[in-house]
Amino acid sequence: MRRFTALLSKELRALFAAPLVWFVGAVFLALAGYYFYTDLNAFITFGFGESIVEHLWQRLFNDVVRIVITIIPLITMRVYSEEKNLGTIELLYTAPLRDFEILSAKYLACMLVFVVIIGATALYPALIYRLEPFDVSQLVAIYLGMLLLISAMVTIGVFISSLTETQLIAAVFSYGAVLLLWNLSWNEAAVPNSVVGIVSQLCAYDHFEPFARGVIDVKDVAYFVSITIFAGFLTMRSMESRQWRGRR
Amino acid sequence: MRGLVAARWLQTVLGALGLITLLAGITASFYLHNARFDLGPGNRFTLSDHALSVLREIREPVRITSFIRTEDARNPVLKDLLWQVSNENPQISYTLVDVNRNPALATQYGVDTYGATVVESGGKRADFTLPVESQNGSTRCRATGNVPWTRPTDSRAVPECVKRCRTSFTTSSL
Numbered sequence A: 001m002r003r004f005t006a007l008l009s010k011e012l013r014a015l016f017a018a019p020l021v022w023f024v025g026a027v028f029l030a031l032a033g034y035y036f037y038t039d040l041n042a043f044i045t046f047g048f049g050e051s052i053v054e055h056l057w058q059r060l061f062n063d064v065v066r067i068v069i070t071i072i073p074l075i076t077m078r079v080y081s082e083e084k085n086l087g088t089i090e091l092l093y094t095a096p097l098r099d100f101e102i103l104s105a106k107y108l109a110c111m112l113v114f115v116v117i118i119g120a121t122a123l124y125p126a127l128i129y130r131l132e133p134f135d136v137s138q139l140v141a142i143y144l145g146m147l148l149l150i151s152a153m154v155t156i157g158v159f160i161s162s163l164t165e166t167q168l169i170a171a172v173f174s175y176g177a178v179l180l181l182w183n184l185s186w187n188e189a190a191v192p193n194s195v196v197g198i199v200s201q202l203c204a205y206d207h208f209e210p211f212a213r214g215v216i217d218v219k220d221v222a223y224f225v226s227i228t229i230f231a232g233f234l235t236m237r238s239m240e241s242r243q244w245r246g247r248r
Numbered sequence B: 001m002r003g004l005v006a007a008r009w010l011q012t013v014l015g016a017l018g019l020i021t022l023l024a025g026i027t028a029s030f031y032l033h034n035a036r037f038d039l040g041p042g043n044r045f046t047l048s049d050h051a052l053s054v055l056r057e058i059r060e061p062v063r064i065t066s067f068i069r070t071e072d073a074r075n076p077v078l079k080d081l082l083w084q085v086s087n088e089n090p091q092i093s094y095t096l097v098d099v100n101r102n103p104a105l106a107t108q109y110g111v112d113t114y115g116a117t118v119v120e121s122g123g124k125r126a127d128f129t130l131p132v133e134s135q136n137g138s139t140r141c142r143a144t145g146n147v148p149w150t151r152p153t154d155s156r157a158v159p160e161c162v163k164r165c166r167t168s169f170t171t172s173s174l
Helices: A002-017 A019-046 A052-076 A078-086 A089-094 A099-131 A137-161 A167-183 A193-202 A204-212 A218-240 B002-032 B049-057 B075-088 B103-109 B157-171
Strands: A215-217 B036-038 B062-068 B092-098 B116-121 B124-129 B139-141 B147-150
Touching (some): A019 A052, A019 A099, A052 A078, A052 A099, A052 A137, A052 A204, A078 A089, A078 A099, A078 A137, A099 A137, A099 A218, A137 A204, A137 A215, A137 A218, A204 B075, A215 A218, B049 B075, B062 B075, B062 B103, B075 B092
Parallel strands (some): B062 B092
Antiparallel strands (some): B062 B116, B116 B124, B139 B147
8 A cells, every 4th residue: 555655646746746737727727717707607698597507507517528528638648658658667567566556546646636627616616606605416416427527538548548658649549539438429410320329328428418417327427437447447458468468 | 479469369358348248237237227316406307206106107108209409409308308207117118309310200290390299109199399398488288288287397397298198198089
């Protein structure tokens, strides 16, 4: 456990010491703030005859998740690729650590970055709450949904990073993968009716959307946990393959 | 050496396929036996006890065909509602039809609006407009004489409408 903690703090230091996380966080919060302002403005101006607060969070956090998807590859691209490129991965592999501990430390470090970034968006509900108290239970579902979604997509990014030495390639492929997963069912019209149901079940948006409405379905939780486990499994196999492929 | 590498690849692929099968099985079982925690205001996305009792009373097959527009942002709510309804009673099945992709089917059903829904049971048919397509602030069920009967976007609307439409099956020839 001590070795795991040491590796986790090393990963966190590496992430927060680099300017990338701070730039990404700044851009994310600037965009999230813009969406908060424009979405709130739209609901106050037009109203749509609906509960402003309820629909504001639904719309705002759908927008916020879109930004999160864009920045996930930027955080995960370096996880393995950088170490492979610099050759430090050999040191890591020869350290008295199991592959699972290495993967867990890297995954957890990325997740903590996103917890900090996403946590900053709690300022928006706090501002509204100060003006007009409201039921915050919908936000519990939204934040849980975001964490599950981020967890699944971070693991995908970490897996892709484990396949290449080039960070840019890792970022591009991760972006393609998470965007495809998010958008899979958006153009249902292009998919035959017989497979629409399957495509919908694989689409991350379709599983996140209930969370945005304040609904926690166990089936949606299972979907995100399944993706996290599967991508984690593939990363473990990718790490293990160095022994029989003779590559880093 | 090459044989060993091939064996490792095979082991990895088989392991991945096994894990996919296991995870898909677990997710599918949760899909069929879902537990829902509705934290939204007013529990609007959960079927009420009354709605559940209506659905459980249904003994004969009921087919719901809803005519939608694929790009409609309200589709997830509609899909979720119909899924809940059909999941509650295996006698109820539903189909979502994109009007733009299946104009012939829409014409065959005599449907010309997005959100129009046809309920069929025992050779009889009733049409209504789903809550997501409510007009004048209230949903109307044509099978019951255009009487407003529920507030708009109320997720408990469909079971109530199924019940009313089923009542109308026996009281009038549709």
